[in-house]
Amino acid sequence: MKPSISVFFPCYNDAGTIAAMVIRALQTLREITDDYEVIVVNDASPDDALQILNELACVLPTTFRIVHHETNRGYGGVIRSGIAAATKEWVFYTDGDAQYDVRELKLLAEKISDDVDFINGWKIKRRDPLHRVIIGIVYQYFIKFIFGLKIKDVDCDFRLMRRAMFDVIELESDTGTITFELVKKAQDAGYRFAEVPVHHFYRQYGESQFFNVTRVGATLARVFRWWWRLVVKREAVRAYRGQVQRQKQSRG
Numbered sequence: 001m002k003p004s005i006s007v008f009f010p011c012y013n014d015a016g017t018i019a020a021m022v023i024r025a026l027q028t029l030r031e032i033t034d035d036y037e038v039i040v041v042n043d044a045s046p047d048d049a050l051q052i053l054n055e056l057a058c059v060l061p062t063t064f065r066i067v068h069h070e071t072n073r074g075y076g077g078v079i080r081s082g083i084a085a086a087t088k089e090w091v092f093y094t095d096g097d098a099q100y101d102v103r104e105l106k107l108l109a110e111k112i113s114d115d116v117d118f119i120n121g122w123k124i125k126r127r128d129p130l131h132r133v134i135i136g137i138v139y140q141y142f143i144k145f146i147f148g149l150k151i152k153d154v155d156c157d158f159r160l161m162r163r164a165m166f167d168v169i170e171l172e173s174d175t176g177t178i179t180f181e182l183v184k185k186a187q188d189a190g191y192r193f194a195e196v197p198v199h200h201f202y203r204q205y206g207e208s209q210f211f212n213v214t215r216v217g218a219t220l221a222r223v224f225r226w227w228w229r230l231v232v233k234r235e236a237v238r239a240y241r242g243q244v245q246r247q248k249q250s251r252g
Contacts, residue, residue, distance in 0.1 A: 003112050004035035006086035006163070007093070007105070008067075011042045011092045014096035021062065022056055023167060025102045032109045037063045040096065041082045044072040045154040058207055079182075083166050092160040099127070101159045103157050106196045107156040108160040117191040120151050120183075121158030121198035128202070130208035138204055146227050147184050151193055158198050165191055169236075177222045184230050189240035 009027045010017050022038055029036040042050050053066050067085050082093055089128060090112065094100045100121070108119045125193070126133050140155045157179065169185045187193070229235050 001088050002033040002035070003086035003109065005029060005033055005090045005092060005105075005109070005160075006037050006039065008039040008041060008082035008086060008091070008117075009094065009096040010075065010082065011040050011049050011096040012070060012072070012078070013047050013049070015044065015047040015052055016186060017098040018049055018096045019052055019056055021096055021098060022060070023103055023121075025105070026060070026063070027106050028103045031170035032106060034035050036117060037065065037086075037088060039065045039067060039082060039084070039085050041067045041069070041078045042081070043069045043078045053064035058157065072179060074161055074174040075176045076171070076181075080171050084169070086163060090160055091146070091163050091166075094158045099154075099198040099201050099203055101199055101201070104158070104196075105160065107196045107198065108158075111194040112160075112195060115192060116194045117162045118183075118186050118196045119160040120153070121156045121196050123200040124152075124197045125157050127200050143161035143180050143223070147180055147231060149183055150187060151183060152195055154180055154202075156198070161186075162191075164247060165189075168240050168247060173222075173226075174175045175219065175222060178225060180223075181226060181230075183238065185236040186227075188230070188234070189244045191244065 007029065009018065009021055009025075018040060022040060025038045027221060040053055042053060045172045052069065053252070057064060067081050069081070073081070079138055081118065091103055092108070094102060104121070108121065112145060124137060128136065136155060142151070143149065143154055165186060169189060171185070175180045186206070
């Protein structure tokens with residue numbers, strides 16, 4: 001049977017790329033399934049992204065929807081809104097800045113099976129300025145080490161996940177720490193992962209919201225708090241394991 005898939009894109013200062021991302025997603029989904037939807041979560045973007053999205057909504061089918069935040073809720077808030085808005089069996093997201101090719105969703109969809117819950121991309125080569133590449137490598141290995149994460153690329157926001165996971169897992173982050181919170185909670189709950197290599201491209205429009213000294217310092221403070229909760233106190237293991245087992249048994 002063909003899977004049903006919800007695709008959503010976080011959108012903040014992505015007016016130059018978001019329309020192409022939506023159209024490519026719709027084209028790709030038609031090749032994979034007959035049951036799909038595309039959602040853009042506009043996080044109070046200060047550029048003209050909302051006007052562009054409203055124009056798209058006038059001409060695109062009802063399989064396209066906009067979730068608009070009146071005030072900025074941060075990256076984690078956007079991811080949580082996108083997941084909450086998704087209605088299909090599988091949920092895919094990637095950023096609206098076109099640093100990933102949404103057409104490679106087909107590669108992830110090929111991994112869908114009863115034995116997989118979480119399909120994560122990993123960057124074949126990171127296409128960013130050198131300082132971002134170095135910081136990204138250090139950050140990623142640090143996060144993987146302290147949280148005991150087993151996937152290759154925790155920082156790759158190109159993910160296809162079983163929607164039922166979020167009937168069990170509760171995400172809380174409002175910032176970029178949601179990436180490792182999501183992976184750590186899913187791993188500790190016992191969900192099963194698959195990984196797929198994907199291409200990464202230079203940013204064509206806008207700029208990263210993370211890479212400045214103030215945000216890096218604040219992120220490190222949040223990382224420590226999550227380490228205490230998820231590694232020392234093992235909150236996710238205690239909270240989710242039994243629920244996941246019952247969920248798997250109900251699926252047969």
